[in-house]
Amino acid sequence: MNLNPDPKQQPWWNRPILGKVSLLERLLSNFNRKPVPELALSLHDTELENLTKIAPTLQMLDNESFSPEFLLYISLKQQVENNQGDYKGLAMFIKILRFAIEKNSHFQTVKKIELDYQGKTQKELYDFVFEQLTSNPDKDLFKEALHNKIEQVISLTRNELVRNALYSYQEALNGIADAEIGLNLLLLFKKYNIANYEVFNVIHDILKQLKKQELDNLKVLVLVVKANYEQLENLGKLIGIPGRNNEPITYAKIFQYIALCYKYDNLNFRFQQLQDNLLQWEKHYRTLKEVREEYPEHEYKLSEQMTQLIPGEFIYNKYKDYIYRGSH
Numbered sequence: 001m002n003l004n005p006d007p008k009q010q011p012w013w014n015r016p017i018l019g020k021v022s023l024l025e026r027l028l029s030n031f032n033r034k035p036v037p038e039l040a041l042s043l044h045d046t047e048l049e050n051l052t053k054i055a056p057t058l059q060m061l062d063n064e065s066f067s068p069e070f071l072l073y074i075s076l077k078q079q080v081e082n083n084q085g086d087y088k089g090l091a092m093f094i095k096i097l098r099f100a101i102e103k104n105s106h107f108q109t110v111k112k113i114e115l116d117y118q119g120k121t122q123k124e125l126y127d128f129v130f131e132q133l134t135s136n137p138d139k140d141l142f143k144e145a146l147h148n149k150i151e152q153v154i155s156l157t158r159n160e161l162v163r164n165a166l167y168s169y170q171e172a173l174n175g176i177a178d179a180e181i182g183l184n185l186l187l188l189f190k191k192y193n194i195a196n197y198e199v200f201n202v203i204h205d206i207l208k209q210l211k212k213q214e215l216d217n218l219k220v221l222v223l224v225v226k227a228n229y230e231q232l233e234n235l236g237k238l239i240g241i242p243g244r245n246n247e248p249i250t251y252a253k254i255f256q257y258i259a260l261c262y263k264y265d266n267l268n269f270r271f272q273q274l275q276d277n278l279l280q281w282e283k284h285y286r287t288l289k290e291v292r293e294e295y296p297e298h299e300y301k302l303s304e305q306m307t308q309l310i311p312g313e314f315i316y317n318k319y320k321d322y323i324y325r326g327s328h
Contacts, residue, residue, distance in 0.1 A: 033301045040291050045305050047288040054281045055311035061274040062315050065267055072216050073260035074271060074322045082324075086253060089245070094254050096239050099181055100200050101207065101258070107197040109172035110186070113165050125153050125166070129173065133187040139177045146173055188238050199231045203255075210259040221252035275323050281312050282323070 036044075079087040080094060087094075100107070114126055128149050136142050150170045157163050176182040189197065206224060213220055225232065225248045236246040292306060 033299060036295045036300050036302065036306070040295060041303060041306075044288055044291040045303075047284045047291070048305055048308075048310070050284040051281060051288065052311045054277060054284070055315075057277050058274065058281065058312045058315045061270060061277060062318075063267070063270060063274075066271060066274075066319070069214070069216055069260070070264050070267060070271075071319075071322050073257075073264045074268075076257050076260065077268070078322075078324050080257060087257065089242075090250070090254060093236075093239060093241055094257060096181060096185060097203060097254060098258055098261070099179060100185060101203055103176055103178075103182060104197075104200040104204055106172040106175040107186075107200055109168055110176070111197050113169045113172075117162060117165055119162070121153055121156060122162075122166075125149060125169075130187075130190050133183055133190060137180060137183060139180050139183060142177050142183060143174055146170060146177075185239070192238065194238070199235045202228050202231050206255055207259055207262065210255060211263075215256055215259055215263070218249075218252055218256060221256050222248050225251045225255065274319070278316055278319060278323055279325070281316060282320075285310065285313070285316065 076087060079085040080091050083089065083091060114122075129146065132142055132145050136145060147170065150166055154163050154166055157166070173186075176186055188194075206228060209224060210221070213224070215221075229248055229251075232251050233246055236251070241250065288310065295302070295306070297307070
């Protein structure tokens with residue numbers, strides 16, 4: 001005897017129409033459905049009320065600017081910050097390159113002054129800066145030592161043009177010293193006697209070019225990188241990108257992420273607000289869904305509340321794959 005007959009061989013009225021439930025079983029269950037326990041009903045309705053309260057906030061925070069490209073940015077941001085996926089191990093290099101881009105004018109000022117002013121006193125100042133970079137990695141102590149030295153040099157200088165240049169030099173170095181990563185980068189360039197910071201202009205130009213590109217197309221970004229790869233490869237060696245990663249695809253990923261940051265960082269705050277509310281919504285949603293799954297319609301007499309649409313569910317389904325739950 002076949003204890004598990006093929007559903008297709010059953011009469012039409014005894015075949016499953018919803019999951020494993022046949023029409024016959026459903027008709028019979030209509031006469032035998034059990035009442036949902038009062039405690040479960042109360043829990044369900046409480047959670048439904050909580051979801052109803054949060055839903056208007058979700059609607060207010062939802063934004064048409066949360067485009068597929070923006071959601072790509074959110075996904076990559078999570079990978080970078082949590083050292084995961086394709087961006088594992090790249091966070092520090094992204095930080096270095098972003099700093100170099102943002103402080104490019106300061107690096108260019110340092111280069112120009114060191115090349116244009118070659119007097120004995122100025123050269124001694126440049127040597128002093130290198131010594132401080134080598135022995136004094138603390139940015140605040142560096143700034144203090146630089147200030148004292150600059151004041152000493154300026155007191156010996158009568159030429160107004162030179163004095164102004166030295167003040168500009170100090171201002172640029174202070175800008176670079178805003179983060180210890182800046183001092184480390186400057187030290188590397190000086191240590192290896194790389195006076196030309198042209199690579200920073202190359203990086204800036206690449207990002208400027210990417211403003212016109214669709215940033216979700218990594219293949220296009222690789223082509224952009226390849227056109228400037230020689231200088232980028234040398235920079236990668238300098239800042240310590242491992243040889244196995246010092247290739248165009250790595251820089252394409254880095255530039256993709258940095259370009260997305262510049263494009264969407266301001267919008268990120270609004271999305272974080274939406275995410276925080278979605279996380280609160282999700283807690284109530286999970287409980288409500290558990291109650292509904294525990295008491296299916298073909299077995300239980302459901303209340304009107306248990307069959308109505310869940311407020312906020314559409315918005316949740318749009319963004320559930322982009323909610324970061326790691327810190328919650």
